């Protein structure tokens with residue numbers, strides 16, 4: 001059975017009541033997905049349950065960078081620098097399409113800043129053992145302006161250019177869930193854990209509207225911003241509460257800010273923020289402000305928007321950016337561990353694993369996309385200890401993620417096989433799917449209609465939509481256009497021009513009624529609108 005086919009979801013939910021699970025993981029973000037894959041690869045019987053959709057929480061709202069760890073050097077955390085740098089290399093090994101090296105340009109203002117930054121990067125590269133071809137270069141003023149003509153020249157001394165990796169967070173989650181499923185884990189989205197009591201987990205299938213009970217020897221709470229809510233539902237007392245902080249991103253048309261490279265900008269409070277070009281848009285991010293109770297779509301305030309636009313307007317030449325230039329936005333919540341008296345950006349990003357002595361639940365919070373694999377390894381080691389079994393060696397740094405297998409395909413060869421796509425569009429498809437593009441191309445060979453671009457969705461083939469529905473467990477229009485094709489964030493019109501066409505394909509495949517189809521379209525339109533209007 002295809003790893004993430006809708007039928008595999010149905011089979012997973014049907015198998016749950018009788019399954020003798022070693023481990024049940026709550027939450028299908030990168031943390032839960034990573035744990036499920038590692039545990040399944042090490043031979044445990046595992047279930048992974050996600051209330052909404054895989055990656056629906058923070059793991060589709062990040063800045064989409066696999067950090068080398070330069071920033072941790074600024075905080076003096078050498079251990080984290082080494083971990084981030086080695087994990088970055090491992091992600092590139094197991095899924096090269098999801099860790100694409102890009103040049104990050106950091107402008108310098110004044111000689112002292114230029115020298116200090118150069119020395120900092122030199123130390124970072126020593127500590128992180130950065131390969132020679134990925135070491136930084138320092139540009140003088142003329143070179144900086146030639147390489148990145150958008151930079152404002154006022155006060156500019158030069159720039160440092162260093163390598164960071166760009167990922168697609170939601171796609172990293174799907175690849176990881178698909179890997180977990182292929183290794184035998186029972187995986188289901190739209191399956192909310194409503195209660196946990198003495199190892200009995202009550203699950204609500206929100207599609208079939210059914211309650212299911214599962215039993216597991218160990219339960220891991222990887223619910224990100226909702227970790228505390230799971231404590232409430234299970235009578236667990238967490239040692240330390242969560243402190244959520246919100247980070248927003250703004251999407252601009254690329255011609256409005258036509259960057260060649262990602263650029264580090266200094267905000268008015270001296271925090272570093274980014275501008276990243278990607279697939280015909282440029283996005284700005286991110287803020288770091290305290291946030292209360294978790295929400296799936298945290299609201300974005302005008303102040304947040306002005307903060308990022310102001311940083312861009314200080315850094316770049318050209319007519320000043322204004323709110324009317326913002327095509328779309330996304331906001332995510334960092335599930336950080338509470339540290340009293342600290343400002344949001346001072347709270348540690350380190351992960352923490354805690355076991356409640358009364359309920360036995362293992363909870364994990366904090367951390368980064370970048371270090372998810374190591375976090376998972378530590379949690380799975382602990383699960384083996386709890387089971388009283390010797391932990392086999394973790395192999396998640398060796399086994400390719402689905403889509404990360406070696407392939408002769410790349411963006412250029414893909415563009416030749418799919419001449420209906422532009423080079424940029426073929427590049428987008430390859431970065432989202434990697435070697436799995438073969439399966440999408442195969443659909444276009446079998447059925448000419450599948451090779452057509454969906455009306456209104458630039459660069460999205462019907463075959464890509466069919467693949468998402470048949471092989472990636474997309475069950476709603478939002479699953480499809482937000483997290484699978486990424487149109488909600490990266491299409492210039494948020495996918496709205498193609499929403500009816502995409503809904504028609506989904507309706508035919510998933511058996512939606514006319515009323516359900518209309519409701520899906522309306523819900524998507526309302527969501528897209530909310531991401532363009534700020535309080």
Ligand SMILES: Cc1cc2nc3c(=O)[nH]c(=O)nc-3n(C[C@H](O)[C@H](O)[C@H](O)COP(=O)(O)OP(=O)(O)OC[C@H]3O[C@@H](n4cnc5c(N)ncnc54)[C@H](O)[C@@H]3O)c2cc1C
Nearest residue numbers: 027029030031051057058059063065193224247332369370
């Ligand atoms: C603005 C921002 C920018 C960031 N940028 C970067 C970056 O560039 N690089 C980087 O490495 N890291 C970055 N991070 C950090 C990274 O995104 C997070 O550490 C990571 O995504 C957290 O993943 P998670 O799985 O723990 O949480 P989530 O992704 O939120 O997953 C938790 C899941 O649990 C589910 N859930 C909740 N309740 C239940 C229930 N009752 N039953 C079942 N499931 C449930 C939710 O629906 C959700 O999908 C960023 C974070 C933010 C907020």
